[in-house]
Amino acid sequence: MSQIASLPLFHQIAGQSVLVLGDGPAAEPKRRLVERAGGVIVDDLARAVDEGVRLAFIAYDDPRACEVAAINARCAGMLVNVVDRPELCDFTTPSILDRDPLLVAIGTGGASAGLAKHVRLRLERVLPETLGLLAKALEAARPALRVKFPEGPDRRRAVDAALREGGALDPFDPASFRKVDDWVEDMALPASGAIFDVTLTSADPEDLTLRQARLLGEADVLLIDGAVPSAILARARADAAREPMREGSANGPGLTLILRWRPAAPETGS
Known part of the structure; x- marks a missing residue:
């Protein structure tokens, strides 16, 4: 199985206390980040322990002070982030592209904050500012979608068909958010059993190929013929069913993708 360096999570902290220790340019961005997410900053370790705080950012200039504070906070049950010390971190903070409520978080596990930032800056140029409006319109359409398609897999297939490249609600079309109501009114369930x-x-x-990558991301069922590499399977939906290919198994609702592993023969010298 393909491995990832850390588990990406979105942690809701609105109204919750978060410990931020340190002063100066290293600590200030962490304070702004906590405040932007609605958190309440606590700057005293003892108080944070008494209040049962769960997250801690530590940004002292003194490396030894960071190490001691990290140990104490972790012993109190907190998850700890120490600025510029990934070996002391339980979690790292990504570079964030904000299209509220859609967030794109880019992280390197502490390897290079600069790389994450420049990837985000590239994405800023290509992702429409209206993506957040599209997300809100889709959220507002949920009740109507549930009425039209009571079964969860049917809803997912309908949304997938609309959001794919060139679809009725292509996310890269800045005007897609205006089309959601008409789409809900007129849409029909895509053909099943493909x-x-x-x-x-x-x-x-x-x-x-682009087509193969899209099919991997949309397939409901993967039928695997041979030792398909884990790096390929990692591109598939996490909730897609995965089964060995057997006679008669390519039959069912939704999108089924048969993956046949036929590696090219290695080249031999003359």
Whole structure:
């Protein structure tokens, strides 16, 4: 199975106390981040322990002071972030692209905050400012979607069809948020039972075609023929069913993707 360096989570802290220790340029961005997320800053370790605070940011200039504070906070049950000391961190903070309520978080596990920032700056240029409006419109449409498609898999298939590239609600179309009501009114369930057969010859996910990558991201069922590399399977939906390919197994609702592993023979010298 393909491994990831850390588990990405979105932690809701509105109205909750968060410990922030330290002064100066290292601590100030953490204070702004906590306040932006609605948290209440506590700057005293003893008080944080008494109040049962769960998150701590530590940004002392003195490395030894950071180490001691991290140990004390962790012993009190807090998850700890020490600025510029990834080896002391239980969690790291990503570079955030904000299209409220849609957030894109880019992290490197503490390897390079600068890299995360510049990836975010590139994405800022290509992701429409109206993505947040699209997210809110889709949220408002949930009751109507549940009435039209009572079954969860049917709703997901309908939304997938609309949001894919060139779909009725393509996220890269800045005007998509205006089309949600009409889409809900007029939409029909995409044809069920679609089956696609893909033969893979490379273990590198970068060698996937755009179509193959899209099918991996949308498939309800993966039928696996051979030792398909974990790096390829990591591109599939996490909740997609995964089964070995057997006679008659390519039959069911939703999108089924048959993945056949047929690696290219290694080149031999002359």
